[in-house]
Amino acid sequence: MASLRDIKRRIGSVKNTRQITKAMKLVSGAKLRRAQERAEGAKPYADSLNAVLQRVTAKAGDDANHALLTSHESVETVLVVLVGSDRGLCGSFNGALFRKARVFIAAQQAAGRKVVVRTYGKKATQESRTRYDVVGGEIGLNKDNYLQFATELGNLLSGDFEAGSFQEAYIAYNQFKSVMTQQPTFKRVLPMTAPEAEETALIPDDLKELMSSSGGSGESLGQDIEYEYEPGAAALLDTLLPLQLQTLVLQSFFESEAGEHASRMKAMDAATRNASDLIDSLTLQYNRARQAAITKELIEIVSGAEAL
Numbered sequence: 001m002a003s004l005r006d007i008k009r010r011i012g013s014v015k016n017t018r019q020i021t022k023a024m025k026l027v028s029g030a031k032l033r034r035a036q037e038r039a040e041g042a043k044p045y046a047d048s049l050n051a052v053l054q055r056v057t058a059k060a061g062d063d064a065n066h067a068l069l070t071s072h073e074s075v076e077t078v079l080v081v082l083v084g085s086d087r088g089l090c091g092s093f094n095g096a097l098f099r100k101a102r103v104f105i106a107a108q109q110a111a112g113r114k115v116v117v118r119t120y121g122k123k124a125t126q127e128s129r130t131r132y133d134v135v136g137g138e139i140g141l142n143k144d145n146y147l148q149f150a151t152e153l154g155n156l157l158s159g160d161f162e163a164g165s166f167q168e169a170y171i172a173y174n175q176f177k178s179v180m181t182q183q184p185t186f187k188r189v190l191p192m193t194a195p196e197a198e199e200t201a202l203i204p205d206d207l208k209e210l211m212s213s214s215g216g217s218g219e220s221l222g223q224d225i226e227y228e229y230e231p232g233a234a235a236l237l238d239t240l241l242p243l244q245l246q247t248l249v250l251q252s253f254f255e256s257e258a259g260e261h262a263s264r265m266k267a268m269d270a271a272t273r274n275a276s277d278l279i280d281s282l283t284l285q286y287n288r289a290r291q292a293a294i295t296k297e298l299i300e301i302v303s304g305a306e307a308l
Helices: 004-063 093-110 122-128 146-163 205-213 218-224 233-307
Strands: 077-083 114-120 133-138 168-176 182-190
Touching (some): 077 146, 077 182, 093 168, 146 182
Parallel strands (some): 077 114, 077 168, 114 133
Antiparallel strands (some): 168 182
């Protein structure tokens, strides 16, 4: 049985751990709010860019043939961009994504395709170092270098895809659904898919109401709008498609960051509650051991007095 000193020392150690996990929970909660704002703030830009692509693609018609839109009949090499975290203590955030990555990559290899991996985040690098054919990666992810990494990766993917280094590219990350849910996601980013034209979606709701109140139809007017482009619509795709690719990559970084903080906040909350339960259990054990020691001393005193 552990001595009173050992139990007391362990109680102090667990209390220190609880203080650390509680502080980490508070820090992750504060970071989560800012990361969530960045992830949600980037969506209107992505939606607007997608709307512009819809208009341009519709205008280009049969001329909307771009290298980034070209699907290959035979897929020999697949690139997977694996986005993890730099730090641990975030529950199943990395583990769930890596397990899904293993299943996905194994399925691609079983189909006779070669799989190469680019990693972002220290945990993704450690996971892939000895398991996959790693062709590059970055660590030290933070909000200050997301735009730089997204721009560099977008340009690299575009160039390598057009050069034929691979025929398909996927980005694997944890999509932020809510504070309680982060969903491991595999999104195909190359070859890209031209968005279908939906001109009515380009008209703001307040403008539709104004047109409806004036006797016009927002739906029909949206379809009748004719746009002229300079340079031509086909030439604009050379700029818009790489920009769309960079936007997809940047959004995945934002989503992964928010999911990491949410997962760490949950993990540290669970750790704090477990530490409190353990402290209660150790305190009970300490009190029982102390009472047993006092009882033993009393018995020894009484027995000595009777012997006299």
